[in-house]
Structures are given as structure tokens and as C-alpha cells.
Amino acid sequence: MSQEGYDHTAVEKRWQEAWADASVYRTPDDVDDPTYVLGMYPYPSGKLHMGHVRNYTITDAYARYRRMRGDDVLHPMGWDAFGLPAENAAKERDTNPRDWTFDCIDTMRGQMRSMGFGYDWDREIATCTPDYYEWNQWLFRRFHEEGLAEQRDAEVNWCPDCETVLADEQVEGEDERCWRCDHLVEQRELEQWFLSITEYADELLDCIDDLDGWPDSVRQMQRNWIGRQEGTRLTFAVSGDGVDESVEAFTTRADTAFGATFFALAPDHPITEELVAADDDVREFVEEVADPEGDEPNGVATGLTATNPVTGAELPVFVADFVLSDVGTGALMGVPGHDDRDHAFAEKTGVDVVPVVAPEPEGYDPETDAVPDAPDVSEAAFTDDGVAVNSGDYSGLRSADARAAITADTDGAALTTQYRLRDWGISRQRYWGTPIPVVHCHDDCGSVLVPEADLPVELPEFINTTGNPLDAAEEWKATTCPECGGPATRETDTMDTFVDSSWYFLRYVSPDLADAPFDPDRADDWMPVDQYVGGIEHAVMHLLYSRFVTKFLADAEGLTTREPFTNLLAQGMVQLDGEKMSKSVGNVVSPQRIVDEYGADTARLFMMQAAQPERDFDWSEEGVRSTYRFITRLTRLVEEYANAGGSTVTDADPDPAVAAYVDDEIDAAVAVATEEYDDLTFNVALREAQGLVGTLRNYVDYAAPADPAVLNRGLSVAVRLLAPVTPHVAEELYETLETDAEPGETPAFAVDADWPTSDADRGTAEMRRRLVENTREDVRQIVDVAGIEDPSAIDVVIAPDWKYDALEIAIASDADNLIGELMQESHIREEGDAAAAYGQDLQAEREALSETLPGDDEYEALRAAAWLIEREFDAPVSVTRAADAADDVVRKAEPGRPAIDITE
């Protein structure tokens, strides 16, 4: 393969070394125009996969682009290096997680270098080093000092296989399985540390509105996860059978209180737990029947009653599995007439279904109109807002007004806001994580924070044991209490690794700082991250925690930014035959093999041109090969140019019209590609760069002699437009093209080259291209339809000026009688029948009319592009203005659509 193409191995090696020698990727110290580009750091599994390659090519291309635009760029890389897989691997291989992790890091760093990613490796971080995790512990202390870290006895998700607690977010699927090992998750009571993210729920929710650089889907997922609801807390008196208690229930529909026909408790509500001891039916239900995930609502009657605080009615109390213990208060009033689930429950249990809301009649006025009739809700609930009926004094009020009035009038009722978001449980019973900096005093001091001066609490040596290795580290565990100096035991829980990633982007701004997690001035320079790129699987947890910690640091440490990521791109998947590449499917394409066979530039270019970064796309070996051929063609073209002594000059003079065409195309390519790079739509930008290379190839092949200045500029532009994506070959070619460096001077790097500029307007350029393309297509059609084997001359005739004027008027006009309006122009009217006929055409196509270039510009554009038609049909092409052409041909010419006259 490689002997057919360019020598990618030599080229890539050469430039990787040259970059390293010159430290070109070191981040500048003084920053004028900072741009922070960041890819989500990887877990060091030991192997770079295509998902990584895609993620990091996107950030690398964007970072290089911004840099060529003149920005100071921070583009770092590091390792999300704590986590369970290292611990499991260490157990299996009888090594320890640290060695295993650093081996993996070394391998992956090498693979990243071979991809040509331009990272400032001086800023590399690994979260498993004490230098880093010390600051997790510091952060924990800061949360604690601010009253936002709390120890609670909590029901937790426990994975018996991983022997660890899982966050809610780590429990997946209807049947609740561990995100890591797929084992069924159980519930356990344990002392856990929580960070009070719920204190920030409102701000986290409200600021989502301003994150307009984020995909809507991610914003919506975050909103749903926070799940804020406004409603009313009502207090019911529950009594009977020795029970006599006030029980609160949350409702979003206080207006339906008159329709409440039952009251229901969650299977683990405190009252339910009392009943379980005394009532066999309740116990059997809770232990055997209740199925919170099931489609059907199940329940059991308790014999208790609840007094409706709004109506005084006595409601039967059930224990029901659709009442969730961690939503609201774990108790609810059931309104079968207006809630689907309650309706289904009523059908099963036979409780009453009472309509208390009617659809609002058209033009309804609560002041003057009669209360509408109640709807029939026997078959299905009416769940919309409407007008209260059967609701005593509230009847006739609109739902929202009824809610407000009922809440205001009822004893013990209060407006409340309710969230789905729970506090962030960070305790994990694992070794390979950040030790929680707490000791448990054997005397009376309780749980005591390790003082800042004693941080970091370093991990002890790994012990290969079942359960938590820290529990077995007896020497490490034994310590003294910072408060009383007596004996104490270290906390053996470590932190959720999402703590590590909740602020790592701040560490990169000052990675070596010894006395603080980040330097506030440097953070001021760089934060927020301008462009963040990563997988959609992090749409909720990682991004929400990062936002939370950033807000916390803004409040507690004076960080000046409250949102960490201005723009977010969630990259699509790399698939093979429509399926995600994965080890389990066995359809993984190894990036290393692609780099060996075709080079990193080919891999990068193929991926970036295959699809928009957000989209999934299919890997294609044929696509890779054709990308490789493209790069080879480009290198040949530049070599030919260089071998000709920097020109292709022969005795003849270059044709200025052709040169002008190529020049325009160069400008157009720059205008389009620049816009597309700005939007990270690399695929469109690259199509443009490749199109330009094709044009230059044609220029050299068919329009010899090419104008050397134009050709040089074209090649230099093409190389620079490609440079962010194919950095190695770009350096090689740039070096060939930029012959300006004085002897002994360090050659300029393409990575430092200026991004090409152009004054071209994209809209104009696109009109010109459309004109040329349509004209070529028309010639093809005519040749085809008329069966002309070998045309001897082709004449392209531009429309007369008055038609351009007429078109312009037609586009601007909203008059009903367009022809009348056109005829008001004397120079159009003078054209007589021709003007009337054209006016009718315009009238007929009025909806579809589009702007064209002015007539003079069309003439110039077609003259410049005539060589393309000439070389395609091997016949001389002339471009003629209407005034110089025969009437019968001119009649057919229209703006944007010249007439074509072919001589056989």
C-alpha cells in the first residue's frame, strides 16, 4: 500500500519529532486572546479506540484552527485515572492499580502522540496522583466548611458484584442494573457522605436557559434530571388502628382536592413500616406484591382513614407501589377523575371516580358564566386544566385560580417546590479513589475532618482482597484524632470519581500549583472552556456535577466564572455496518492499524469528512483508502509544482481569465471553509478544501501554463485549510511551498501559519458557482438531447440588462399585478411582447425566484469559467453579451441561465 502512496510513516515521524523539539504546543504565558479547547479526558483503559480518536481529532482540529486564527490556545490532556476497572484488573493480574494505570497511561499517551494531537503535555494531569487528589480532599473540606457536605444514614444502591455503592445515575434500566457490570442492584442502609447539590438546584436549572452553545437535547436532559415542580403540600390526619398522625402529601393539582377519593402511602413510608409489623396483608403486599417498576398500580387497603384537609371527607388509606418514597413526601392524595395512574388504581380497587374539573368552554368568563357541566370520567381521567366543578365555593374558578385559592384557604397547606434531583452521594467502598479526608474518633469527637495541613491523605499500598482493600489496611486505618489526640480510625470510603472530573478543567490552568487547586488569575484568563467536546453519555452526571462545583467555587473561592463550558459538542458514534464499534460486538477497527497502514492524517481526515461531528457514521475501509489517495494526489501536485522550480511557466502567457477563475475559487474556498470551521462543521470545510485541490489539479493539467502566483497561492491556501485536520502532511507541504525562510532561519511551522483570509462573500461565491454549474449542465443536456457528437463551437449568451432589472423588481415586489408593475418601467415596456412574455414567466415562478449576480458579473464569471466547458467538450467556448448576439438566441437567455448556442 504505502509504496503506491506518499511515505506517511516518514512524514509523520519527522514532524512529530520536530514539534517536540521546538515545543510548539507549549501554552503561551501571556494571553491576549485566550481560547480554551477541551476534550473530555479519557479513562486510561490502555487502548485508544475510534471514539477517542474522533473526540480528540475534533478538539485538535478546532484548537489548531483557533491558533491559526491568532488565538492563544489552551489544549491540554489528562487522565481520569481512578476507578473500578483498574482495581479489578490489578486483582486479576496480581499487580496493583497504580502500576496498571500508569502502564495504560504510557501506552495511550504514545498512541495519542502518534495521532499527532497537539497537546501541551507539560500540563498533563492524572487524577490518581496525590498532587491531584489532594485537591479533591481540599474541595471536600471546603464543602464541609460551607455546610454543604453531610454525613447521613442512607438507603443506597448497592451492587453486590462490585461490592460498592452506586449513585442513582449509575443504576440503569427498568430492572435497575449496575452500569459497570450489569448485575442487579440492591438497597442497603449505610452512612454516606453527601454533597448538597440540591442547594444549587434552582441556579443549575435557571442557567440552562443561557447555555445556548449547548445542544438542546443535553439541556433538556439536565432540566428533566433536576425536575423542578411547583405544587402544594397538604396535611392529612391519618387515623385508625392505633395510628393517629399528620401526614403531608405533595400535589401539583390542589384544585382537584374535591375529587380525592383515596390516600396512598409508599411501601417504605414510616407509617407503612409500623403497619407491616401488625398487619399481615400489608406485610405480604410490601414484601411480595409491590412492584414499583411494573406497568400496573398495585395496592393494599390498610383500614386507616385520612381526613381531606380541604373538604373534611374521610378517605380510605392504601399502601401502593406507585407511590415513590423519594418523591415529595412519599404519600399522595388519589384523584382518579383527573390522573391516569389513579384512574387505573380506581378500576382495580373500586374506589370512587369523581369529576371535579371540566374542560373550559369557549369564551368562558368565570365572573358571569354558569359553572360548566362535569365531564364523564368513568372511562378515562380528564388530565388537563379547566374549570373547577363539584368543588364547593371553588366551583367555576379556572384550575390555576382554584389551586391558589385552595392552598391559601386550607389549614396546613403551603406552596412548595419539589425536585427530582437528590443530593450527590459520593461515598464508595473502594480502594482506587480519593480517600475521604475524615477520621472517626474512638472517643466522643465523632467524624472529624483531616486538617488541611495534613492533606493529602494518601492511599496505602494496595492489598489484594475481596471487599474494600482499605478496610484491610490496618496500619493505615489506625490514626489519631485531630481534635482530642486520642486513637481514631480513618474513613475507608473513597470518593466517587465524578468528583475528580467535576473540576479537572480548572487544574489545567495551573497544573503545578502546590498550594491551591488552581490559580485564580490564570483561571480568569482561560475559563470558561470555550469549546468542550465529549460523549453524550456524560450529558447528565459529569456536566451537572461540573456546573455545580464551578458555581460552588465561584461562591466559596471567588472563581469569576459560574458556568464551566460555553459551547458543548456531543460527538456521534463511530459505527461499523450500523452498529456501535465495541469489543462485545467484535467489530472494533484498531486505530493503530490504520495509522500504520495509512497514517494518522488519513485517519483524521477520513473521520472529519465522513460526517458532521454530532452525527453517527459508518467506518469504511474504502473511504479510508480514498482519503489516502487524496492526500497522495495533493502531495504529488505540490511536488510537481516544486520540481518545476516553483512555476509551470512555459513560453506562452497564462490566460488571465482562467487565472481569475482560479483566484475566485481560492477566495470562495477560504470564505466557506472559515465559516464552517467556526461552526465545527469540518466535513463541509474539508469538502471545500478538497474541491480546491481538484480545481488546482485541473488548472495545472488543462490550462497550462498556470499562473505561478495563483497556483502558489492556491496550494498554500489548500494546505492551510487542511492543516488543522492533517497536520503532518500540511507541515511537509508547507515547508515545500514557503521558500521564504532565510538560510539558517528556523522554518516556520504550518501550525503557526496564519489562517488564509479572503474578501469573498459566501453568498456571491455560491451564486457564481451555481451559475457555472447550471451552465455546464445545460451544455451537457443540449449535447445529449441533440445528439451532437463533436461540437465545433459553443456560444454562451448572457441575458439583456432589462431582464436583470425585471427579475430584481419581481423579487422585491409584493404587488398582485406584477406585469403591471414591470410595465411602469419604460425601458422594460419598450421591449414589448418579449417583456410581457418574460413578465408572465416571472409571475408563474414567483414563489421560487432567487437572486442572481448582476449581468456584468455573470458575464465575467462565465468568461472565467469557460475553460472548464472547453476542456470538457473539447470545443472553443465564447461568452457573448446580449447586444452582440443574434435575437433568436438572446430571447432564451435569462438571468442565472444564459442561452447556449452549439455549432456542430
Ligand code: ANZ
Ligand atoms: C393529586 C393529583 C391530581 C395529582 C391530579 C396529579 C393529577 P406529576 O404527575 O409528574 O406532575 N405524587 C405525589 N407524590 C408522589 C410520590 N411520592 N410518588 C408518586 N407520585 C406522587 O407529579 C406530581 C403528582 O405526582 C402529584 O400531584 C401527585 O399526584 C403525584 F389530577 O396529586 B397529584
Ligand code: ZN
Ligand atoms: Zn477525638
